[in-house]
Amino acid sequence: MDQNKIGMFISEKRKELNITQEELAELMNVSKNAVSKWERGLNLPDASLMKNLCKILNISLNEFFNGEENNLELSELTKIFEKKNEKIIAVDHVTYKFEPGKLYAIMGHSGSGKSTLLNILGTLDKQTTGEYKINGKETIKLNDNELNYIRRKNVGFIFQNYLLDPNLRSYENVMLPMFVNNEIKKDERKTRALKLLEYVNLENRFNHYPKELSGGEQQRVAIARSLANNPQLIIADEPTGNLDEKNEKIIFEIFRKLANDGKLVIVVSHSDNIVKYADVVLYMKNGRLGVYNEG
Ligand SMILES: Nc1ncnc2c1ncn2[C@@H]1O[C@H](COP(=O)(O)OP(=O)(O)O)[C@@H](O)[C@H]1O
Ligand SMILES: [Mg+2]
Numbered sequence: 534m535d536q537n538k539i540g541m542f543i544s545e546k547r548k549e550l551n552i553t554q555e556e557l558a559e560l561m562n563v564s565k566n567a568v569s570k571w572e573r574g575l576n577l578p579d580a581s582l583m584k585n586l587c588k589i590l591n592i593s594l595n596e597f598f599n600g601e602e603n604n605l606e607l608s609e610l611t612k613i614f615e616k617k618n619e620k621i622i623a624v625d626h627v628t629y630k631f632e633p634g635k636l637y638a639i640m641g642h643s644g645s646g647k648s649t650l651l652n653i654l655g656t657l658d659k660q661t662t663g664e665y666k667i668n669g670k671e672t673i674k675l676n677d678n679e680l681n682y683i684r685r686k687n688v689g690f691i692f693q694n695y696l697l698d699p700n701l702r703s704y705e706n707v708m709l710p711m712f713v714n715n716e717i718k719k720d721e722r723k724t725r726a727l728k729l730l731e732y733v734n735l736e737n738r739f740n741h742y743p744k745e746l747s748g749g750e751q752q753r754v755a756i757a758r759s760l761a762n763n764p765q766l767i768i769a770d771e772p773t774g775n776l777d778e779k780n781e782k783i784i785f786e787i788f789r790k791l792a793n794d795g796k797l798v799i800v801v802s803h804s805d806n807i808v809k810y811a812d813v814v815l816y817m818k819n820g821r822l823g824v825y826n827e828g
Pocket of ligand 1: 614615616621622623641642643644645646647648649650
């Protein structure tokens with residue numbers, strides 16, 4: 534725990550809310566001097582005050598102790614595709630905050646904007662207007678290098694068609710994203726790949742080629758590959774679209790496990806079965822995002 538960092542974080546969030554130290558002190562029922570001491574890292578708020586402070590600053594207790602935000606925040610996010618004379622509003626003024634440790638299901642008819650939204654969340658695409666903040670930072674202000682870094686190391690993608698390399702064995706497919714990550718040493722790659730295959734219960738298939746695996750197994754290899762660089766965010770676009778219910782259940786259980794392990798998991802699915810596993814069920818309709826239930 535870094536008291537200085539927490540102090541700067543309090544100050545930053547307070548300024549975002551456009552309130553003065555006096556005003557925050559009044560809201561918290563403490564002296565201005567107390568607030569000033571928190572912000573300079575000289576003091577931590579009393580434990581009994583923390584919950585209220587977090588509520589006012591709109592941060593979680595976890596974020597408070599880390600001294601930084603840990604979420605994905607969309608604000609009036611809009612994506613418009615222009616084709617000839619036609620304008621398609623694929624994502625329409627979406628405002629929402631995704632938090633780690635949760636499994637979000639996004640449902641909705643084909644063409645409602647789900648994939649477009651996922652692509653923006655994964656920084657594969659950019660919004661037309663509105664704001665997208667990753668851990669409090671506006672993505673529009675990040676340069677290509679920073680976006681590349683996020684895409685490679687902080688996001689894991691899973692698609693309906695697995696997209697495995699047919700010429701590589703399971704563990705080699707899983708190793709592939711590690712080649713662009715100099716934080717994972719060369720001689721650690723294979724061990725790490727095997728561990729990830731174990732995580733998805735495929736330790737006995739590590740040497741197989743994709744064509745020697747069932748669809749469900751291929752998707753589990755793809756999930757292990759998405760975890761190669763230990764991303765914070767896992768994005769899956771209709772991951773069980775080609776699978777039967779038995780394999781679907783296995784895949785959804787893995788997503789549940791990932792969320793329990795602290796990852797932020799966002800799954801677009803047409804299957805009602807996802808509802809049982811999700812913490813939050815969202816739906817999209819004509820580019821608008823709505824909340825079905827928040828458990
Ligand atoms: N690259 C693109 N160019 C033009 N229109 C697009 C493009 N991508 C998606 N769209 C349109 O945006 C809308 C939303 O598409 P999409 O996000 O793929 O929906 P979903 O994933 O919910 O089926 C659709 O009308 C689709 O035709
Ligand atoms: Mg789609």
